[in-house]
Amino acid sequence: MFGLFKKFKDGFAKTVKAISxxxxxxxxxxxxxxxSLEELExxxxxxxxxxxxxxxxxxxxxxxxxxxxxxxxxxAAEIGAAVLTRVLAGAEGALPPPATKPTVIAMIGxxxxxxxxxxxxxxxxxxxxxxxxxxxxxxxxxxxxxxQLKSWATKLDxxxxxxxxxxxxxxxxxxxxxxxxxxxxxxxxxxxxxxxHTKGHLMDELAKxxxxxxxxxxxxxxxxxxxxxxxxxxxxxxxxxxxxxxFGLTGLVVTKLDGTxxxxxxxxxxxxxxxxxxxxxxxxxxxDLQPFSVENYAKAVFGxxxxxx
Amino acid sequence: xxxxxxxxxxxxxxxxxxxxxxxxxNMADALKEVRTALLAADVHFKVARDFVERVQxxxxxxxxxxxxxxxxxxxxxxxxxxxRLLGEGETNLSAARPLKILMVGxxxxxxxxxxxxxxxxxxxxxxxxxxxxxxxxxxxxxxQLEILAKQEELSFYADRASRDVxxxxxxxxxxxxxxxxxxxxxxxxxxxQIDANLIEEVKKLRAKVQPDEVLLVVxxxxxxxxxxxxxxxHEALSLTGLILTKLDGDARGGAAxxxxxxxxVPIKFIGMGEKTGDFDTFYPDRLASRILGxxxxxxxxxxxxxxxxxxxxxxxxxxxxKADFNLEDFLAQMQQVKKMGSMQSLIGMMPGMxxxxxxxxxxxxxxxxxxxxxxxTYQERRKPEVLNGSRRQRIANGAxxxxxxxxxxxxxxxQMQKMMKMMKGGGGxxxxxxxxxxxxxxxxxxxxx
Ligand SMILES: Nc1nc2c(ncn2[C@@H]2O[C@H](COP(=O)(O)OP(=O)(O)O)[C@@H](O)[C@H]2O)c(=O)[nH]1
Ligand SMILES: [Mg+2]
Numbered sequence: 001m002f003g004l005f006k007k008f009k010d011g012f013a014k015t016v017k018a019i020s021x022x023x024x025x026x027x028x029x030x031x032x033x034x035x036s037l038e039e040l041e042x043x044x045x046x047x048x049x050x051x052x053x054x055x056x057x058x059x060x061x062x063x064x065x066x067x068x069x070x071x072x073x074x075x076a077a078e079i080g081a082a083v084l085t086r087v088l089a090g091a092e093g094a095l096p097p098p099a100t101k102p103t104v105i106a107m108i109g110x111x112x113x114x115x116x117x118x119x120x121x122x123x124x125x126x127x128x129x130x131x132x133x134x135x136x137x138x139x140x141x142x143x144x145x146x147x148q149l150k151s152w153a154t155k156l157d158x159x160x161x162x163x164x165x166x167x168x169x170x171x172x173x174x175x176x177x178x179x180x181x182x183x184x185x186x187x188x189x190x191x192x193x194x195x196x197h198t199k200g201h202l203m204d205e206l207a208k209x210x211x212x213x214x215x216x217x218x219x220x221x222x223x224x225x226x227x228x229x230x231x232x233x234x235x236x237x238x239x240x241x242x243x244x245x246x247f248g249l250t251g252l253v254v255t256k257l258d259g260t261x262x263x264x265x266x267x268x269x270x271x272x273x274x275x276x277x278x279x280x281x282x283x284x285x286x287x288d289l290q291p292f293s294v295e296n297y298a299k300a301v302f303g304x305x306x307x308x309x
Numbered sequence: 310x311x312x313x314x315x316x317x318x319x320x321x322x323x324x325x326x327x328x329x330x331x332x333x334x335n336m337a338d339a340l341k342e343v344r345t346a347l348l349a350a351d352v353h354f355k356v357a358r359d360f361v362e363r364v365q366x367x368x369x370x371x372x373x374x375x376x377x378x379x380x381x382x383x384x385x386x387x388x389x390x391x392x393r394l395l396g397e398g399e400t401n402l403s404a405a406r407p408l409k410i411l412m413v414g415x416x417x418x419x420x421x422x423x424x425x426x427x428x429x430x431x432x433x434x435x436x437x438x439x440x441x442x443x444x445x446x447x448x449x450x451x452x453q454l455e456i457l458a459k460q461e462e463l464s465f466y467a468d469r470a471s472r473d474v475x476x477x478x479x480x481x482x483x484x485x486x487x488x489x490x491x492x493x494x495x496x497x498x499x500x501x502q503i504d505a506n507l508i509e510e511v512k513k514l515r516a517k518v519q520p521d522e523v524l525l526v527v528x529x530x531x532x533x534x535x536x537x538x539x540x541x542x543h544e545a546l547s548l549t550g551l552i553l554t555k556l557d558g559d560a561r562g563g564a565a566x567x568x569x570x571x572x573x574v575p576i577k578f579i580g581m582g583e584k585t586g587d588f589d590t591f592y593p594d595r596l597a598s599r600i601l602g603x604x605x606x607x608x609x610x611x612x613x614x615x616x617x618x619x620x621x622x623x624x625x626x627x628x629x630x631k632a633d634f635n636l637e638d639f640l641a642q643m644q645q646v647k648k649m650g651s652m653q654s655l656i657g658m659m660p661g662m663x664x665x666x667x668x669x670x671x672x673x674x675x676x677x678x679x680x681x682x683x684x685x686t687y688q689e690r691r692k693p694e695v696l697n698g699s700r701r702q703r704i705a706n707g708a709x710x711x712x713x714x715x716x717x718x719x720x721x722x723x724q725m726q727k728m729m730k731m732m733k734g735g736g737g738x739x740x741x742x743x744x745x746x747x748x749x750x751x752x753x754x755x756x757x758x
Contacts, residue, residue: 045354048532051345111555111583112417112528142583143460144453151448165456194583196558229417233351233532235560256416259501261534284416284446 032071037062040076047262047301048233052271057083077302084298087267092294093251093276095223102134102180102188104213104221108206108247110239111194113229114255114281116145119191120152121281121289127158131186136176137162138169138209139193149191156286159183169193169205170212177216190221197242206247225251225278230263240269249273255281258288262301331368331383339383340365350600351563353536356570364390388597395565396593398575403521403549407485408436408492411518412552413511413542414526416499419554419580421450423526424496425457426580426588427552431492432463439464439490441481443474443514444498454496461585464490474510475517482518495520502541512545524577526552527568530560539568548572553596554580557587561600634729636722637690640682643675680708681718693719 040061044054057080064079065071105122107115116139123133135153137160139145146162153160161176173190180188192209195202213220226249228236243249257263257280266277277292298304340361347357367386402408410427412420421444428438440458442465444450451467458465466481478495485493495518500507515523525539525548542548553565556579565576576596579589682690684707689696696704696719705712 042354045348046533046536048351048534051349110530110558112419114417142453143456144449147449147452148447155448196555198558229528229530231415231532231534231538232528232530233560233563234349235351235530235558236532238559239530256501259415259534260503260537261532265532 031069032061032065032073032076036073036076037065040080044264048264048268049262050234050237050264050268053084053087053264053267056087077304081298081302081304084267084301085294088270088294088298090274091270091277092292093278094291095278098131098186100217100219100222102177102185103223104177104188104190104217105223105225106190106192106209106221107225107227107253108192108243109194109227110196110229111142113194113227114253115139115194115227116148116152116191117284118227118253118255118279118281118289119149119189120156120158121286122279123153123158123187123189124156124286125289126187126189127156132184133158133187133189134176134180134183134185135160136173136188136190138172138176138190140165140167140169140172141193145191145193152286159185170208173209174212174215177213177220181216197239203242203246210247223250224248225253226275227253227255227281228266228269230254230257230266230281231259231261232265234265234268236265237268237272240273240275244273244275249275251275252277253279253281253289254292258282264301329372331371333365333369336365336368336383343387347563347566347600350561351530351532351535351567352600353533353563353567353571356536356567359570360390360394360566388601391566391597391600392593395569395576395596397569398573400550400575400577400591402431402577405521406491408522409482409518409520410492410494410522410524411511411515411520411546412494412496412524412526413546413548414499415501415528415531415538416447418499418526418528418531419552420444420499420526421453421457421496422583422585423524423552423554423578423580423588424454424494425461425463425585427578428458428463428492428494429461429585430588431494432461436492437464437490438492438494439466439481439485439488441465441478441485441493441495442467443477443481443495445472445474445477446498450496450498457585464488475513478514478518493518502538502545508541508545515546522549523547524550524552525568525574526554527564529553529556529562529564529580530558531564533567535564535567536571539572539574543572543574548574550575550577552576552578552580553591556599557581562596563600565596566600634726635691636682636685636693637687639722640679640690643679677708677710677714678718681705681710681715684708693722 037058041054041058044057049057060083061071061076061079064075107119107122109115119135123135126133135149135158137146137149139149140163143165146165150160150162152158159179161172161179163172163175169192176190177188190209190213192206193202195206197203210221210224224247226240226243228239232239240249240252252266252269252275254263254266254277263280269275270277280290280292282288282290343364344357344361347360348354352360364383364387367390368383402410408431412424412427414420424440428440431438440454440463442451442454444454451469455465455467457463464485466477466484468477468480471477471480474497481493481495485491495514497511497514498507500511502508523546525542527535527538531538539548551565551568551574553562553576556562568574569576576591576593579591579596581587581589681704684704685696689700689704701712701715701719705715708715
């Protein structure tokens with residue numbers, strides 16, 4: 001456990017740097033002018049904010065600039081951060097203490113988005129908070145997916161319930177719930193196979209997992225989180241929409257933000273679906289999972305984070 | 310919901326109607342829309358800007374042809390330019406034997422799966438491939454490749470004890486020559502392009518094994534990040550090709566245009582599914598249509614194959630190709646659609662229908678459309694031409710709908726048939742005109758579809 005907090009901070013500092021790199025040059029030490037506005041537009045687009053949010057931020061900065069031509073870069077950044085904060089108001093997810101035991105959290109998403117890694121990270125985090133956690137290896141489809149989760153479980157010393165490859169995913173979930181219940185676990189984290197949202201029959205499998213869990217507990221799975229790769233563009237909105245329609249999402253985890261991607265697509269998802277964002281993935285280690293904070297994110301995007309300035 | 314690119318182009322180019330010559334001024338609005346639309350398809354900001362500039366240069370000064378809506382010329386220029394850009398370069402793999410292929414990319418982009426797919430493909434082409442597990446980081450990555458190799462009966466090399474990736478690569482080469490393999494595919498760990506240590510590692514691996522091909526594996530839904538990724542990987546490793554994965558989803562694939570423009574590296578393969586057989590050679594026109602939201606009959610058919618048996622699917626593809634597609638086929642297809650899940654994604658693949666949104670009433674609408682077709686005789690379904698006024702009224706009564714709905718369905722069905730005929734004739738220009746026409750009429754789809 002030692003060093004956990006520091007690691008979190010490091011991870012976040014990395015993101016802060018990545019996100020603010022491009023905009024910092026525009027925002028510091030000079031007045032805004034036509035050129036820097038254009039640069040800003042580019043920076044916002046390349047952050048995957050999408051057409052709507054980019055236009056909204058630009059409009060407010062332009063308005064302020066028209067009213068006062070001596071507008072400083074720092075002020076423009078503050079306006080941008082304020083717009084983003086406003087747009088994202090309410091987007092922070094906070095995991096309440098488990099109301100029932102086990103409280104089930106299902107990780108779903110497209111192939112390679114980071115579900116298994118996030119399941120392990122989350123288990124590790126909850127364990128650190130003193131919760132008792134069981135993992136369910138319900139990706140019975142992808143080669144060695146079960147081994148991947150098991151290997152995490154061994155490393156982090158967390159219980160995992162798994163079956164053989166090709167087994168019925170819903171049956172594994174059913175058994176895992178039973179085991180978690182019998183052992184008085186607080187949380188059951190269900191890792192599922194990656195599936196593209198366009199595949200109806202695979203979406204049906206998710207519904208089946210849910211139905212089967214509901215035989216044990218009608219409110220299960222209490223949390224249905226979509227794990228989204230933060231480096232994707234507009235298609236992640238499409239993904240979220242379809243998963244939401246067929247599975248009723250309750251939360252979002254955005255991964256791989258330790259790169260240079262600014263994860264702007266999460267803003268688009270929030271705008272359209274209002275699904276709260278619980279965590280950001282900032283690396284491949286167990287501790288690289290950061291609770292999402294609107295304020296930190298907005299500040300980071302515009303290079304206003306105090307760590308940086 | 311982002312409007313589809315086609316739809317946006319349609320409305321942007323409408324403004325051009327009635328002008329004599331294309332000029333910078335009269336195209337400004339339209340081109341701005343085009344740029345916005347490309348951005349919505351995840352094409353990188355700068356790439357979109359450059360692309361639009363190039364198209365503008367080609368357009369300015371052209372006379373608007375008589376009898377053609379002015380926009381069509383522009384759409385055609387855009388499409389052709391896109392096909393040209395995407396298709397540049399050698400898409401075949403190196404002919405070297407032994408053939409050494411290095412697979413690289415971000416986390417979760419599909420490297421391991423693509424390694425197995427490529428192995429399978431090359432085996433079919435007469436090679437004896439060995440796949441080498443060089444991802445020593447992700448838990449069970451080696452197991453994953455081993456399972457896939459076994460499944461496809463490919464030789465496999467791993468050294469679970471080693472932490473020295475270049476040494477593993479060299480040992481894999483030795484193992485390959487010892488067992489008579491003439492093709493080695495190196496699966497590597499996912500890495501961020503800004504991770505200096507890991508980039509250094511893969512550079513060393515490259516230097517050690519001297520691959521003939523270095524293929525960047527990229528998620529087809531990648532966003533603006535595509536440019537940073539491709540640039541750095543290319544600088545570090547001199548890429549020779551791209552593999553675009555997960556295109557069985559509904560991502561527009563604008564990242565491909567970004568990467569292609571920035572690196573000039575040819576796109577060599579397309580991943581279309583999780584199974585090792587779901588690997589395709591790359592067709593620039595298909596991807597261009599996809600980025601432009603013009604539909605992709607081929608993908609539609611491929612998708613259908615997952616749910617319909619092979620013979621049915623082939624028959625349907627054939628019918629679409631020959632434009633011999635009647636209302637009965639349509640009904641059958643609609644019933645399949647129900648099985649196939651997300652209507653929206655399916656519709657995106659239908660020619661000319663990419664902009665059609667499936668609203669909450671869609672299911673109800675679809676039921677009405679079904680009812681209308683059910684109320685027709687078999688003969689009427691096969692030959693909708695025979696449907697005169699009194700027959701239409703009878704059908705409307707039978708289905709419990711207004712006659713205008715029947716008329717609408719038939720009209721749109723005719724348009725769909727026309728589209729298919731044009732695709733069959735390969736008449737890109739004609740098809741553009743048709744699309745424009747459909748957009749002018751406001752909607753391009755079936756009621757309920
Ligand atoms: N850099 C980085 N890599 C991640 C993150 N989350 C997951 N990954 C990597 O992405 C790849 C796919 O993750 P995995 O959990 O197997 O995805 P799944 O298919 O959704 O279960 C693996 O190589 C992970 O190590 C993250 O936050 N940052
Ligand atoms: Mg997984």
